[in-house]
Amino acid sequence: xxxxxxxxxxxxxxxxxxxxxxxxxxxxxxxxxxxxxxxxxxxxxxxxxxxxxxxxxxxxxxxxxxxxxxxxxxxxxxxxxxxxxxxxxxxxxxxxxxxxxxxxxxxxxxxxxxxxxxxxxxxxxxxxxxxxxxxxxxxxxxxxxxxxxxxxxxxxxxxxxxxxxxxxxxxxxxxxxxxxxxxxxxxxxxxxxxxxxxxxxxxxxxxxxxxxxxxxxxxxxxxxxxxxxxxxxxxxxxxxxxxxxxxxxxxxxxxxxxxxxxxxxxxxxxxxxxxxxxxxxxxxxxxxxxxxxxxxxxxxxxxxxxxxxxxxxxxxxxxxxxxxxxxxxxxxxxxxxxxxxxxxxxxxxxxxxxxxxxxxxxxxxxxxxxxxxxxxxxxxxxxxxxxxxxxxxxxxxxxxxxxxxxxxxxxxxxxxxxxxxxxxxxxxxxxxxxxxxxxxxxxxxxxxxxxxxxxxxxxxxxxxxxxxxxxxxxxxxxxxxx
Ligand SMILES: Cc1ncc(COP(=O)(O)O)c(C=O)c1O
Numbered sequence: 001x002x003x004x005x006x007x008x009x010x011x012x013x014x015x016x017x018x019x020x021x022x023x024x025x026x027x028x029x030x031x032x033x034x035x036x037x038x039x040x041x042x043x044x045x046x047x048x049x050x051x052x053x054x055x056x057x058x059x060x061x062x063x064x065x066x067x068x069x070x071x072x073x074x075x076x077x078x079x080x081x082x083x084x085x086x087x088x089x090x091x092x093x094x095x096x097x098x099x100x101x102x103x104x105x106x107x108x109x110x111x112x113x114x115x116x117x118x119x120x121x122x123x124x125x126x127x128x129x130x131x132x133x134x135x136x137x138x139x140x141x142x143x144x145x146x147x148x149x150x151x152x153x154x155x156x157x158x159x160x161x162x163x164x165x166x167x168x169x170x171x172x173x174x175x176x177x178x179x180x181x182x183x184x185x186x187x188x189x190x191x192x193x194x195x196x197x198x199x200x201x202x203x204x205x206x207x208x209x210x211x212x213x214x215x216x217x218x219x220x221x222x223x224x225x226x227x228x229x230x231x232x233x234x235x236x237x238x239x240x241x242x243x244x245x246x247x248x249x250x251x252x253x254x255x256x257x258x259x260x261x262x263x264x265x266x267x268x269x270x271x272x273x274x275x276x277x278x279x280x281x282x283x284x285x286x287x288x289x290x291x292x293x294x295x296x297x298x299x300x301x302x303x304x305x306x307x308x309x310x311x312x313x314x315x316x317x318x319x320x321x322x323x324x325x326x327x328x329x330x331x332x333x334x335x336x337x338x339x340x341x342x343x344x345x346x347x348x349x350x351x352x353x354x355x356x357x358x359x360x361x362x363x364x365x366x367x368x369x370x371x372x373x374x375x376x377x378x379x380x381x382x383x384x385x386x387x388x389x390x391x392x393x394x395x396x397x398x399x400x401x402x403x404x405x406x407x408x409x410x411x412x413x414x415x416x417x418x419x420x421x422x423x424x425x426x427x428x429x430x431x432x433x434x435x436x437x438x439x440x441x442x443x444x445x446x447x448x449x450x451x452x453x454x455x456x457x458x459x460x461x462x463x464x465x466x467x468x469x470x471x472x473x474x475x476x477x478x479x480x481x482x
Pocket of ligand 1 (some may be wrong): 125188189190191192215259263264292294322323325326330334335
């Protein structure tokens with residue numbers, strides 16, 4: 001005992017001594033009312049200074065774990081927790097509800113493709129952290145802390161940090177959105193926004209309509225909320241409107257979910273004409289639209305296309321879910337819902353009930369970062385780098401990949417379709433053996449199809465590995481095709 005104590009660098013030693021002694025008490029090695037060594041003895045046994053032991057003893061006494069008898073020494077106090085309670089041993093799997101079981105079943109981090117060390121991985125569409133301008137983020141943090149650090153560390157408001165709400169409203173207004181009658185709620189990224197909206201909507205038909213393929217996390221959340229998901233085929237300029245209209249004329253839906261810009265996984269941008277037609281259909285069939293605006297800023301060519309919520313004008317039927325996860329930093333879990341003020345009024349209460357509010361610290365860092373004028377500067381740099389990578393990935397696909405269709409107008413990924421009947425799961429097996437992985441496209445489909453497709457995320461892969469990896473996928477694909 002005591003001599004096995006080892007110091008970990010970077011942590012006050014007296015805290016480590018205190019925790020070491022506490023562990024001995026909790027485990028019962030040191031018994032209630034047992035006398036502890038004197039501070040001098042213990043400092044020799046543990047090979048630390050006597051002051052360190054004194055500080056540790058003071059801390060333990062403050063926590064009620066030891067007591068001192070004047071002139072006699074320190075003793076272990078009677079612990080309140082007894083370890084002799086009967087064992088409460090439960091089978092948690094049996095106690096899981098269908099939602100938890102489905103979430104686990106659809107959890108790609110647990111059941112998806114795993115990369116061995118050294119593998120070239122095209123599975124991620126996260127931003128490249130090497131581009132992050134850490135200096136400006138640190139400055140934003142310090143600036144905001146200097147202004148109102150005490151406020152930021154206390155509870156905030158469920159709707160969000162007011163300065164950020166106001167800034168994001170301006171930001172959305174610049175995208176052409178008519179803010180009349182609308183309001184904005186801050187969420188933990190797009191994903192919580194979607195969850196809140198789905199939690200708020202009354203389920204009348206139990207059905208949601210969306211593009212096919214679509215964002216896997218959205219499919220997962222829709223299913224977790226008990227919705228049947230109907231996917232509509234994609235065309236080169238966005239959703240197939242004829243097919244959509246046919247389905248709408250036959251069946252009723254509680255809402256629609258669309259990703260009009262740099263759609264995940266196809267990377268397609270819906271044309272302005274299609275956006276208008278789509279909104280006409282939604283108005284005709286009175287369907288609330290959930291618009292996912294996650295990637296809008298990652299445009300490398302072509303002109304700016306306004307979001308659906310802008311096309312909707314004063315109308316209140318579009319619920320816009322925003323996020324800076326691809327554009328800036330996904331680690332700051334900040335997204336927003338811009339929608340009719342009455343809907344936001346209810347979402348605010350749901351948000352308060354679920355998580356009280358999004359971290360004010362995260363929100364305030366983002367706010368100050370934007371206020372300091374960093375977004376444009378950063379975007380210029382990030383966009384130039386991603387555009388270069390995007391074009392390089394395209395060129396490599398054109399050179400090495402026997403695809404039948406290659407899509408992606410921007411963003412951090414490209415989508416590859418092979419001839420009908422091709423199986424990218426088999427391709428993945430081959431490529432994995434050769435040190436390359438990608439995301440097989442079927443996970444993005446609402447109906448189990450899409451076996452002939454795959455998604456290539458390029459943002460975090462080096463130029464050399466992009467070429468080497470695509471060459472390997474291309475060669476393996478050619479082998480499977482012959
Ligand atoms: C289609 C889509 N929407 C939104 C997001 C961002 O989600 P979040 O803001 O929760 O990070 C992603 C991230 O990959 C996405 O692919």
